Amino acid sequence: MTKQALESLPIAVIGGGPVGLAAAAHLVARGMPIKVYEAGDVVGANLRDWGHVRVFTPWRYCVDPAATKLLERQGWHLPEPDIFPTGGEIVTNYLEPLASTPELLGVIETGARVVAISRLGLDKVVSRGREEKPFVLSIKTATGSRRDLARAVIDASGTWTNPNPLGASGLSANGEAEFGDRIAYGIPDVVGRHRNIYAGRTTLVVGAGHSAANALLDLTRLAETELTTKAIWATRSTNLIRIYGGGDADQLPARGELGAETRELVESGRVPLVSGFAILGLREEGGRIIVEGETAEGPKTIGPVDRIIAATGQRPDLSMTRELRLDLDPWLESTKALGPLIDPNEHSCGSVPPHGHRELAHVEQGFYTVGIKSYGRAPTFLLLTGYEQVRSIAAALAGDLAAADNVELVLPETGVCTTTFSVEGSETAGCCGGPAPSSVDACCVADAVAKDEGKSGCGCGVAA
Incomplete structure (x- = not known):
């Protein structure tokens, strides 16, 4: 395939949640062809699962700037900035209108599950000429299976549908499947x-x-x-x-x-x-x-x-990328370069340094994992981080390395992430300081607060 033909292919975005649609918005803003694959029947399918939960983050922190620009062209207005939405309200008042904008309406396919990704005509063992080959995505839909080609791939599929088991060892407990x-x-x-x-x-x-x-x-x-x-x-x-x-x-x-x-x-x-x-x-x-x-x-x-x-958290499903050359952190399953920056043994949700396309890149050129899945098993993800990730990657794919490398994001050092006090005689630093995430941790996916008749919930970005 010629370079011109390769560059004419769309960039595949896997996942129609907040970060996936933000990636689409940034790519569209740079005039790049895209295709969004959402496994659910509707956009925001993962968020709908916890749609009853009110997030800790007010509306002003739940939306992406490039996505907001697309929406405002259609007369959309941000809901009250200081109000705290539920997961369902984020879908109804943000993701659904965003998916219906003229720029995105024709490029989003729902009910399309990406089950495998490789290079056209090459398995992961072959080195020669990999960058000259397009990505091939195996797609499963209600009517059958097919294969699509893409210039690059952004995986924003999240971790929500791949929960950690009850077993303390990281394996399913005996009898867990039975019950x-x-x-x-x-x-x-x-x-x-x-x-x-x-x-x-x-x-x-x-x-x-x-x-x-x-x-x-x-x-x-x-x-x-x-x-x-x-x-x-x-x-x-x-x-x-x-x-x-x-x-x-x-x-x-x-x-x-x-x-x-x-x-x-x-x-x-x-x-x-x-x-x-x-x-x-x-x-x-x-x-x-x-x-x-x-x-x-x-x-x-x-x-x-x-x-x-079982509020035991989630982990990334790596089966989809088995034929790609991924360089993963050995225990977090994030990209290797990102691992030391997000390690919950060292970092809280507010102390993760800004990062962009370089930290998210793999050996497989043109493939990126973003959103909560990019953090692997670390619970320190913030939705705003995901938005900055995809902004940087979109700039890099467009060849604007100056913008791609100019990663600026100020994350909050919230009270629970910095305070230390004794519980059962043990002192620790931060909500995100535990070595093993045990839930979709609201502390680590939000940076403001919600309140609704005493109900608080996991934050924006939980299913990104």
């Missing part, structure tokens, strides 16, 4: 559309992040009217600083209140807590679930319970 119909991964709508599943039952919530906190608070609210509803909380960690937070010192007041309310549930005895609990297996007893595991004191069981909410 899959009684396990909810993520943030179920306990007081809304999923109410009948949890009302009058005992639910074990697993995880030490803000998703777990929201689930616990919703279950206790449900118990106010459904009196036999009960919740039990289990965490692998014994240090709950990430979830209890900085209280009044937190620069995100609702997040601080969320932590304080969760702490009160435990200290009042309303929710039993089993900390330092490593889940090993599940078994059935009398039609209910017994959870087997270990603590520092030895073997322990929890139960019987009727349901389990």
Whole structure:
């Protein structure tokens, strides 16, 4: 294929969430042909799963500048900048109108899942001439399969549909698949559309992040009217600083209140807590679930319970890129260059330095992973970071390296990310300081605060 023919191909954007559509907007602004593939039937499919959750970030931080320009040409106005939307409101009032703009309407395909990416005529072993070959994307739709060509690929597919398992080792616990119909991964709508599943039952919530906190608070609210509803909380960690937070010192007041309310549930005895609990297996007893595991004191069981909410976070699905040459951080599964900058053992959500196309590039020239997936297993992602990522990459693909390298982003050092205080005699620094993310952590995907009748949630960018 000639260079001219290669450059005439579209740039493939995988994912129709906030960061994927922002990438499309930046590329369109630079006059580049694009094609957006969204696996769901509608844009923002991942956000719709947690559409009932109100984010910690006000509207002014939930939108991308290039996307806003496209919308404003159609008479769109930003909702009240200081109001905090739900995930569903972000979809309805931002993503859907953005996808309907004349510039994007004809280039977005929904119900199109990218299952594999390679180079045309070459597997990953062949080195010679790779950059001269277009990318080939294997697409699965409701009507069959096909293959499309692309000049470059931006993977903004996120991690939402690939949850971490219950097993403490990173593997599924024994029996986890067997009881899959009684396990909810993520943030179920306990007081809304999923109410009948949890009302009058005992639910074990697993995880030490803000998703777990929201689930616990919703279950206790449900118990106010459904009196036999009960919740039990289990965490692998014994240090709950990430979830209890900085209280009044937190620069995100609702997040601080969320932590304080969760702490009160435990200290009042309303929710039993089993900390330092490593889940090993599940078994059935009398039609209910017994959870087997270990603590520092030895073997322990929890139960019987009727349901389990696994607020254990997500991880990137790397199967799609098996035939590409990726240079990944060995434990975070981010790009190798990005790994040291986002390592949660070293960085909080506000201390991640600005980064752009160079840190996000792989050995496979022309392929980029952006959004929360670019962070691999690190929970320190902010939505604003994703917007700056795709701005830089769009500039690089357009050949404007000066703009691409001019990465400027000031991230907040919020109260909980910088405060240190003792929990169970242990001192730590920051909500994002834990080595193993245990939930879609609101602290690490938002930089302002939301409040709605005491309900706080995961932040903008959770499903980017």
